[in-house]
Amino acid sequence: MMKVIEGSHAVAHAVMCCRPDVISAYPITPQTHIVEHLSQLVADGKLNTEFLTVDSEFSALSSLVGASVVGARCYSSTTSQGLALMWEVLYNSSGLRLPLVMTVANRALGAPLNIWNDQQDSVGARDSGWIQLYAENVQEAVDMTPQAYKIAEDPDILLPVMVCMDGFILTHVYEPVYLLEQDKVDSYLPPYRPAVVLDTANPKTFGAFVDPSKFTEYRYMQWDAQIRAKQKIVDAALDFQKIFGRYYGGLIDTYHAEDAEIMIVTMGSVIGTIRDCIDSMRAEGIKVGLTKIRSYRPFPAEALQKALKDASVIAVIEKDTTVGNQSALLTDLKAALYNSKLRMPVLGFTAGLGGRDITVTDIRKMVEISSRAKDGVAESDYQFLDLKKELL
Numbered sequence: 001m002m003k004v005i006e007g008s009h010a011v012a013h014a015v016m017c018c019r020p021d022v023i024s025a026y027p028i029t030p031q032t033h034i035v036e037h038l039s040q041l042v043a044d045g046k047l048n049t050e051f052l053t054v055d056s057e058f059s060a061l062s063s064l065v066g067a068s069v070v071g072a073r074c075y076s077s078t079t080s081q082g083l084a085l086m087w088e089v090l091y092n093s094s095g096l097r098l099p100l101v102m103t104v105a106n107r108a109l110g111a112p113l114n115i116w117n118d119q120q121d122s123v124g125a126r127d128s129g130w131i132q133l134y135a136e137n138v139q140e141a142v143d144m145t146p147q148a149y150k151i152a153e154d155p156d157i158l159l160p161v162m163v164c165m166d167g168f169i170l171t172h173v174y175e176p177v178y179l180l181e182q183d184k185v186d187s188y189l190p191p192y193r194p195a196v197v198l199d200t201a202n203p204k205t206f207g208a209f210v211d212p213s214k215f216t217e218y219r220y221m222q223w224d225a226q227i228r229a230k231q232k233i234v235d236a237a238l239d240f241q242k243i244f245g246r247y248y249g250g251l252i253d254t255y256h257a258e259d260a261e262i263m264i265v266t267m268g269s270v271i272g273t274i275r276d277c278i279d280s281m282r283a284e285g286i287k288v289g290l291t292k293i294r295s296y297r298p299f300p301a302e303a304l305q306k307a308l309k310d311a312s313v314i315a316v317i318e319k320d321t322t323v324g325n326q327s328a329l330l331t332d333l334k335a336a337l338y339n340s341k342l343r344m345p346v347l348g349f350t351a352g353l354g355g356r357d358i359t360v361t362d363i364r365k366m367v368e369i370s371s372r373a374k375d376g377v378a379e380s381d382y383q384f385l386d387l388k389k390e391l392l
Contacts (some may be wrong), residue, residue: 014146019191026060056085077104081109097159105167114355150232206224266290
């Protein structure tokens with residue numbers, strides 16, 4: 001059923017269709033409408049779940065750790081400072097191999113205080129052991145939700161998953177969305193049946209102290225599960241297509257990549273603007289293409305190597321920066337290409353921080369700079385796009 005609906009409410013409906021046993025969250029802008037709507041669905045008797053109101057984001061995720069180890073399917077959502085407050089529990093839940101699912105409504109981290117969108121929050125959590133999927137639009141955020149549970153609960157993976165969607169741009173927009181049908185979700189996502197649970201009748205230990213003789217092996221098992229998750233993400237997307245008829249690529253997707261000389265690489269809602277800009281530049285004879293990152297963790301190195309191997313120059317645009325180095329996606333991509341012996345110029349552009357618009361003019365400027373690099377004109381390989389120097 002298609003409905004014009006707010007992005008947050010569409011995601012909440014998708015969560016409801018996944019039949020979580022426990023939801024625990026603390027409201028924070030721009031995530032609030034997701035859990036607010038879920039609480040209303042519970043109050044109206046449309047969602048049979050234990051909805052926990054807690055005193056902080058730390059408590060929200062900690063509560064789900066307890067619920068998950070006794071076998072519950074769990075959900076939370078957060079953003080920005082709330083995600084930062086969860087930091088310790090992000091590592092705990094991943095290390096305990098708990099298949100939690102959490103929507104992250106991407107928002108800038110302070111200081112200075114800012115409530116608008118960028119992706120610094122989830123990108124900063126990239127090493128916590130959570131699988132990270134990034135949505136281009138509301139429909140993809142909706143459809144990623146049952147896929148996230150399918151991936152997380154796979155007995156070969158058992159890792160938590162973040163579904164990342166740009167705050168306000170996607171959470172608060174009203175647009176036509178195909179809402180998930182309950183019977184189809186039930187067919188796609190079976191009930192969660194964990195093999196190992198905390199049970200007084202069959203005592204086990206979770207989260208025990210581990211000395212140096214064994215700790216490395218625990219980390220290796222997390223790392224190995226993330227690597228194996230690459231194929232599971234692809235499989236989950238293909239299985240979803242069979243039932244719902246919609247497909248977004250697995251780890252990555254491409255647009256006009258077949259003959260592109262300049263390839264733009266990015267993730268999130270800016271992709272819609274980039275697609276339109278590529279169409280207009282293509283009409284002018286400029287051979288530009290797009291590679292979209294769906295899975296940032298695990299990082300799709302092999303898929304990117306294959307997608308980018310024929311490009312003359314690569315332009316990475318992202319809504320984050322690594323203070324003291326460059327930006328996160330840029331450095332990951334450089335490593336992947338270096339390991340494959342691909343040596344085309346790779347330029348990085350940080351843009352859209354704190355909710356600043358990334359315009360068609362910005363994208364065209366990035367392509368112009370990249371075109372000069374293709375022709376051998378050396379410029380900085382990393383810069384802040386649309387930097388207002390009068391404010392410095």
